[in-house]
Amino acid sequence: MQGSDIGPRVILREYVNFYARSAWLLTFLALVIFGVSGFYTHGRAYQGRYKAAMVAQAVTLSYLTFVFCNYIVNHEVPVPNAAIVLAYVFTVTILVGARLWSRVWGSVMRSEQGRKVPADERSVQRVLVIGGDGYIGSALLPKLLAKGYHVRVLSLLLFGTEPIEGVLNHPRLEILRADFRHVDKVVEAMRDIDAVVHLGAIVGDPACALDEDLTIDVNLMATRMIAEVARGAGVTRFIFASTCSVYGASDEILDEYSALRPVSLYAQTKIACERILATMATEDFAPTFLRFGTIYGLSGRTRFDLVVNLLTAKAVVDGEITVVGGDQWRPFVHVDDAAESVARALMAPLSLVRNEVFNVGSDDQNFTILQVGELVQSLVPESRLVSWSSDSDRRNYRVSFGKIRSKLGFSPRWTVQRGVSQVIHALESGRVADYRDPLHSNVKFLSEEGIDRLERRHHNWAHELISELPLHLAEDAAYSEREEVVTRLRGETLPHGMMRPDLGPPAIEGAASLPPS
Incomplete structure (x- = not known):
């Protein structure tokens, strides 16, 4: 071939022809030598420069063997020495560079995976609802x-x-389907969860009074265990269903700063849970407390052991509305609005709900029991209203709902009048066949069917905690000055250094380090 005929295209064609003729040999030799060098066995465990050295050694041996074989067979190397050297350098650079890049990239990815995402930036996609088949839960799921x-x-x-x-x-x-008091089931349920809504409890004063040990186990003991599992699993948002019953009895209009004065075991367990959860709060674990007013209206599991629904059912079915006492104040909220408040808390910026208490309801739905009876009678005019004087129910509280309205933009869509009309229609249409069915009453269901299906356990620490929350059976002058209470609470500091102006009386000392269950 004349020098004038040699150009880039000719050289490229010759190299391609050489590769086509000899690539199989180079590939075969490389596989054998890499295998003998241990690259596919013990060498897989090598890191960094040790693996790079092994790769360089294997590539060098592969090319030397290739050149030697060609020389033995053909008595010459079919390409210039410079081409062999360049190919060798290129191969070593690619393979060693790939190994080093793999290490660098893996380090970067591990660093990114290990980077702690601020709690405020974590999106909520998967929600665990404990007790999701109950009165509020069945309205919340849809x-x-x-x-x-x-x-x-x-x-x-x-x-x-x-x-x-x-x-x-x-x-x-x-x-x-499992008992949320069993830690193994809670751990299983908490897998890949971003937020927890804890609605599970024995609810209502009469139901809680049936078996105090069981109530403390279900309402208090289980809540602490669930919160510990959630915090350990990296769950950020923990929404706890509490109750306005924690306020007990007062002639004042009460807000989240007001003193907590329980008159029942049910309220005691809710206060104890709030305090324990508050002491567990960290930068990455943010409980939110929703104190629901007295619920009314229809859901998947409608209750008729609550005042609005019960008086409406008695008016429609029995033709008589019996009001005992009548001058007790209650804040009311429709079950659909209660469920909506949970959704609002889930969607709100974490800074607005972190370790915060919200009363759930509306200012214009504070009524006395007698006023509710009169409202029901106005919608069921053929019924008769009967009022009996009694002081058996000591609960009496009017509640302010300005905080949830201003912070979360929450205002109920339902009114008590609309809720009564809804229940009337359900009874008259047959949607509710028998309001006396135990399925519609917590205390009836537990006393007749459910309580024997629940395992009983006893925990000394939980009983000791409840005993530190005495029932307020009479007015206590020390709590009558609301401004004094607000001043005291605003200065309270929790063990984690968080200010907690919204959780009533001081947290119990050492609540975060109670003995394990």
Whole structure:
């Protein structure tokens, strides 16, 4: 070949032809030598420069062997020495560089995975609802699913699946049927969860009075365990269902700064839970406390042991509305609005709900029991209103709901009048067959069917904690000056250094380090 005929295209063609003729040999030799060098066995455990040295050594041996074989067979190397050297350098650079890049990239990825995402930046996609088949829970599930959340329910399903049958086959709903007092089931339920809504409890004063040990175990002991598992699993948001019953009895209009004066075991357990959860709060674990007013209205599992629903049912079915006492004040909220407040707390910026208490209801739905009876009678005019004087129910409280309105923009859509009309229609249409059915009453269901299906356990520390929350059976002058209470609470500091102006009386010393269950 003449020098004038040699150009880049000719050289490239010759190299391609050489590669086509000899690539199989170089590839075969490289595989054998890399294998003999231990690259595919013990060398896989080598890191950094040790693996790079092994790769360079294997590549060098592969090229030397290749050149030697070509020389033995053909008595010459079919390409210039410079080409062999360049190919060798290129191969070593690519392989060693790939190994080093793999190490650098892996380090970067591990660093990114280990980077602590601030709690405020974590999005909520998967929600665990404990007790999601109850009065509020059965109203909450459709809302969460409609908003795009993946929802897991942890419950014994004591009332069956009927309360949630409308969403039972939803692709983003998962049901774990288990007792939420069992830590192994809670750990299982907490897998891949971003937020917890804890609605599970024995609810209501009469139901809680049936078995005090069981009530303390279910309401208090389980709550602390669930919160500990949630915090350990990296869950940021923990929404706890509390009650306005914690205020007990007062002639004042009460807000989240007011003193807590329980008159029942039910209220005591809720206060104890609030205090324990508050002491557990950290930068990455943010409990929110929703103190619901007295619930009314229809849901998947409607209760008729609550005043609005009960008086309405008695008016429609029995023709008589019996009011005992009548001058006791109550704040009311529809079950659908209660469920909406939970969704609002989930969606709110974490800075607005972190370790905060919210009364849930509206200022214009504070009524006396007698006023509710009169409202029901106006909508069921053929019924008769009977009032009996009694002081058996000591609860008496009017509540302010300005905080949840200003911070979360929450205002109930329902009124008591609309709720009564809703219940009337359900009774007259047959949607509710028998309001006296134990399924519609917590105390009836537990006393007749449910209580024997629950395992009983006793925990000394929980009873000691409850004993530190004495029942307020009479007016206490020390709490009558609201401004004094507010001043004291605003200066209170929790063990973690957080200011807690919204949780009533001081947290119990050492509550965060109580003995394990």
